[in-house]
Amino acid sequence: xxxxxxxxxxxxxxxxxxxxxxxxxxxxxxxxxxxxxxxxxxxxxxxxxxxxxxxxxxxxxxxxxxxxxxxxxxxxxxxxxxxxxxxxxxxxxxxxxxxxxxxxxxxxxxxxxxxxxxxxxxxxxxxxxxxxxxxxxxxxxxxxxxxxxxxxxxxxxxxxxxxxxxxxxxxxxxxxxxxxxxxxxxxxxxxxxxxxxxxxxxxxxxxxxxxxxxxxxxxxxxxxxxxxxxxxxxxxxxxxxxxxxxxxxxxxxxxxxxxxxxxxxxxxxxxxxxxxxxxxxxxxxxxxxxxxxxxxxxxxxxxxxxxxxxxxxxxxxxxxxxxxxxxxxxxxxxxxxxxxxxxxxxxxxxxxxxxxxxxxxxxxxxxxxxxxxxxxxxxxxxxxxxxxxxxxxxxxxxxxxxxxxxxxxxxxxxxxxxxx
Amino acid sequence: xxxxxxxxxxxxxxxxxxxxxxxxxxxxxxxxxxxxxxxxxxxxxxxxxxxxxxxxxxxxxxxxxxxxxxxxxxxxxxxxxxxxxxxxxxxxxxxxxxxxxxxxxxxxxxxxxxxxxxxxxxxxxxxxxxxxxxxxxxxxxxxxxxxxxxxxxxxxxxxxxxxxxxxxxxxxxxxxxxxxxxxxxxxx
Numbered sequence: 001x002x003x004x005x006x007x008x009x010x011x012x013x014x015x016x017x018x019x020x021x022x023x024x025x026x027x028x029x030x031x032x033x034x035x036x037x038x039x040x041x042x043x044x045x046x047x048x049x050x051x052x053x054x055x056x057x058x059x060x061x062x063x064x065x066x067x068x069x070x071x072x073x074x075x076x077x078x079x080x081x082x083x084x085x086x087x088x089x090x091x092x093x094x095x096x097x098x099x100x101x102x103x104x105x106x107x108x109x110x111x112x113x114x115x116x117x118x119x120x121x122x123x124x125x126x127x128x129x130x131x132x133x134x135x136x137x138x139x140x141x142x143x144x145x146x147x148x149x150x151x152x153x154x155x156x157x158x159x160x161x162x163x164x165x166x167x168x169x170x171x172x173x174x175x176x177x178x179x180x181x182x183x184x185x186x187x188x189x190x191x192x193x194x195x196x197x198x199x200x201x202x203x204x205x206x207x208x209x210x211x212x213x214x215x216x217x218x219x220x221x222x223x224x225x226x227x228x229x230x231x232x233x234x235x236x237x238x239x240x241x242x243x244x245x246x247x248x249x250x251x252x253x254x255x256x257x258x259x260x261x262x263x264x265x266x267x268x269x270x271x272x273x274x275x276x277x278x279x280x281x282x283x284x285x286x287x288x289x290x291x292x293x294x295x296x297x298x299x300x301x302x303x304x305x306x307x308x309x310x311x312x313x314x315x316x317x318x319x320x321x322x323x324x325x326x327x328x329x330x331x332x333x334x335x336x337x338x339x340x341x342x343x344x345x346x347x348x349x350x351x352x353x354x355x356x357x358x359x360x361x362x363x364x365x366x367x368x369x370x371x372x373x374x375x376x377x378x379x380x381x382x383x384x385x386x387x388x389x390x391x392x393x394x395x396x397x398x399x400x401x402x403x404x405x406x407x408x409x410x411x412x413x414x415x416x417x418x419x420x
Numbered sequence: 421x422x423x424x425x426x427x428x429x430x431x432x433x434x435x436x437x438x439x440x441x442x443x444x445x446x447x448x449x450x451x452x453x454x455x456x457x458x459x460x461x462x463x464x465x466x467x468x469x470x471x472x473x474x475x476x477x478x479x480x481x482x483x484x485x486x487x488x489x490x491x492x493x494x495x496x497x498x499x500x501x502x503x504x505x506x507x508x509x510x511x512x513x514x515x516x517x518x519x520x521x522x523x524x525x526x527x528x529x530x531x532x533x534x535x536x537x538x539x540x541x542x543x544x545x546x547x548x549x550x551x552x553x554x555x556x557x558x559x560x561x562x563x564x565x566x567x568x569x570x571x572x573x574x575x576x577x578x579x580x581x582x583x584x585x586x587x588x589x590x591x592x593x594x595x596x597x598x599x600x601x602x603x604x605x606x607x608x
Contacts, residue, residue: 286468286557288429288524289545331468333431333564380470380522380547382556403552405559410604413562417598 001028004043008050015061017054024050057104060125073141079115081153084146090118090153093136093168096231099210107131111139111153112170119152121145126156136164179247185221187259190252196224196259197244199274200237213237217245217259218276222388225258232262244268281394283339284384284402285332294326295371296357324354326374327393330383339385340393349383349399350374429468429524431561432458434495435596440464441537442585443529456527456539459588460568461579467541469497470522470549470557476512486512488546490521493558493603494596498540499523508543515548522549522557558604562597569593 005024012019027046051061073087081088095117097109107122107130120139122128131137140160142153155161179193187194201223203215213228213236226245228234237243246266248259261267293306298320300312307320326341326349347353350373352360361367382402387395432440440458456464471490479487485502486509501509508525515521525543532538569590572579582588 286429286522286560288466288468329426331429333428333468333560336426336428375545376547379545380468380524380549381553382560402556405552405555405604409563410559410601413559413566414598414601414605416566417594417601 001025001039004028004039008043008047011047011061012050012054015056017050017056019050019054077115078111078113078118081118081144081151084144084151086144087141087158088144088153089138089140090142091136091138091164091168092117093170094131094133095170097131097133099208109133111137113168114170117170119150120155121152122155126159128155128159128161131161136166136168138162138164183221184217184219184224187224187250187257190250190257192250193247193264194250194259195244195246196248197242197270197272197274198223199242199276200239201276203237203239215239217243219274220277222277225256226261227258228261228267232265234261234265234267237267242270242272242274244270280386280397281389282384282386283330283332283337283394284382285330285337286380286382287328287378288331288336288380289329290371290375290379291327291329291338292371294328295324295374296361296367297323297325299323322354322358324350324352324357324370326350326378328378330385338393339387339396339399340390341396341399345396345399346374349401350377427453427466427526429466430462430464431557431564432462432464432467432469433561433565433596433600434469434471434490434492434497436460436462436494436565436593437467437497437527437539438495439586440539441529442581443537454527456529457578457582457585459582459586460565460593461572461575461582462564462568463578464527466524466526466544468522468524468557469541470520470554471497472554473512473515473517473519473521476515476517484509484513488512488521490523492561493600497523498538499525499543499546500528500540501543501546505543508546511546511548520549520551520554522547522553555604558600562600565593565597569597 005021005028008024009019009021024046027049028043047061051058073089075089075091078090078092090111090113092111092113095110095112097107100108104124105121106124106126109120110117111120120142139153139155140162141158142155144151145154179195181195181197184196184198196217196219198217198219201216201218203213206214210230211227212230212232212234215226216223217226226248228237245259245261246268247264248261250257250259298307298310299305300307300315300318301321302315302318303312305312305314307318310320311317324343324346326346328339328341330337330339341349343354352373357370361370383399384402385394385396385399387397436458440456442457443454444457445452445454453465458464469490469492471492473488474491474496475489477487478484480502483503485500488499490497490499501512503509523541523543524545525541528540528542530538530540572583572588572590
């Protein structure tokens with residue numbers, strides 16, 4: 001940690017800012033010791049904090065001010081670049097150039113050689129000439145960086161680019177053989193080549209020019225987002241039809257796994273009708289709170305959104321339709337989980353019908369009485385809910401109240417405390 | 421996760437809660453939540469208890485301020501609800517004692533002139549429940565307490581902090597859990 005603090009201090013000194021080492025150490029220590037952040041993450045966070053504090057652009061810090069290479073960097077293959085902060089040189093072919101709307105980045109894409117491909121970022125302040133897709137270059141004095149657990153390379157002021165007259169055979173790291181066919185629920189890791197048969201559940205609007213289509217594909221075990229890249233040159237898929245996606249690669253974005261169709265992939269329409277399942281999850285815990293917007297509510301007849309003070313955010317003042325729902329917060333002492341109960345399940349656990357609820361509210365001249373009644377019935381009790389996960393909710397399709405003491409667990413625990 | 425997250429409702433027996441006296445904040449923000457670290461290493465802001473409301477009393481001077489005493493197999497919790505906890509206070513006003521109650525609330529501490537730390541709960545909600553729910557809670561809390569005890573030796577920073585501050589007698593807390601579990605057997 002001391003080393004990290006010293007190196008951060010050094011880098012800021014190069015930018016003309018002196019930060020007391022104790023301040024850096026304190027923040028690092030807080031992150032590492034108290035918040036259990038890994039060293040790399042902690043460093044990142046501390047650097048960003050002080051950059052913000054001193055109003056320094058990130059690109060100045062990350063692109064220009066790295067310790068310059070000692071002499072000419074060794075020429076390596078992409079496959080050899082496995083650590084961050086190494087100065088290397090690399091000869092390769094530009095496999096892809098990506099869209100980039102970050103003003104301090106001039107170009108970003110993939111460069112590849114016989115051993116594989118690696119992402120590169122050419123910073124604006126590196127003042128280098130542009131590279132073209134399909135051409136080969138020698139990148140000298142580029143530095144490896146780690147971002148989101150992956151290694152990529154940065155071209156900065158120390159770097160240079162030289163166009164080469166040769167053609168380099170690229171190993172695009174395609175699948176070595178035909179990828180195994182899996183279910184969506186099995187795709188849990190990034191960077192796996194798989195094949196998948198499923199039904200297109202949704203196609204989303206997409207205005208990104210390098211993406212041909214994006215949406216959800218599902219099979220019996222659940223759904224997964226897919227991105228069909230323009231460069232894959234694959235035919236379009238249609239909503240509701242079933243396909244076999246072969247040789248697609250999984251990736252992680254915002255903690256979620258998705259699949260990508262690229263040049264290695266293929267799409268084949270299939271005749272089956274696949275029933276799309278929802279990967280149901282089960283949660284047992286105490287129901288500790290019910291959020292506002294629960295109980296008897298009104299929905300917009302046009303779009304089904306719930307109304308706030310009789311108005312729909314989309315359609316304004318409308319004659320709403322009554323509905324019952326519960327947005328519950330469950331808690332097992334370890335994590336909290338939000339659960340959404342529709343009218344059917346609200347009627348069941350609240351032991352009230354929608355009609356009775358409407359009558360009850362009319363009697364009291366207040367919709368809130370329904371929510372109060374539901375709270376009194378449910379809060380503080382143990383339930384097990386099951387249903388597909390959507391965003392932060394479980395969409396409840398079964399709810400059971402937990403009343404029977406788990407005798408086996410009781411005996412196990414007793415046995416445990418009796419062992420001396 | 422960045423930004424707001426809901427504090428988890430921890431499960432703590434009354435005895436352990438009473439024997440807790442280490443409070444701290446995460447960060448120096450005035451809105452940073454306050455935590456109570458317990459001898460078995462639970463970091464408590466919100467808690468969930470189910471027990472028997474044995475006494476209730478209006479201890480307020482100007483406005484109503486209700487104190488309830490909620491007992492579990494190991495001891496009792498003090499619960500205070502006033503004008504800022506109107507729903508919870510209303511339940512205390514209306515209910516009969518004794519009654520099984522489930523309470524979700526925030527831990528709160530008070531340091532006496534002698535330097536003793538008294539712990540209590542400021543309820544967000546109080547509900548009347550049945551004995552089955554109470555038994556579920558005792559088993560749930562016994563399990564979570566044992567899980568914490570098992571992690572005390574080589575757990576995370578909270579456990580380490582607890583060990584440093586309390587030097588807890590693990591057998592003492594195992595006996596507490598045992599007592600709670602045995603109480604469940606007695607009624608069967």
